[in-house]
Amino acid sequence: MNDQERIEVEAAAFRRLVDHLDNNKQVQNIELMLLADFCRNCLSKWYLAAATDRGIDLSDEEAREAVYKMPYSEWKENHQLPATDEQMAAFNAKRAAKSAK
Structure with missing residues (x-):
């Protein structure tokens, strides 16, 4: 696999991960943090850091929208449940x- 093919495969895997998370909105970020030590917010921060490293001007909100596929405030309102005492x-x-x- 050459560098361009690797980049394309990695990008496709990233898009599939984002789609998978989008199709499983019932999975809460706190659950992801407990099981995998990352969540959608982490992914959006990594996305933002990658853009910044390449000199691409991107806001935190734009990075979150790339991961959440909607404004973060809308996702929180419609899909995020409060963490339980046990989860916290x-x-x-x-x-x-x-x-x-």
Whole structure:
């Protein structure tokens, strides 16, 4: 695989991941953080960082829209549920364990 083919395959995989997340809106970001240590917000931040590294002017909101496929405020209003006490306790314990390393 040459560099251009690799870039195209990686881009296709990214688009498929974003589509998969979009098709599974019931999966909450807190659940992704607990299981995979990343969420849609992380993905949008990585997207923004990649654009910035290449000198592309992109706002945080534009990066989020690329991942959420809608304005973030709309996604939160229609799809985001409050984290449970158990989820927050698990998230805080995971974060504490990471910072203790």
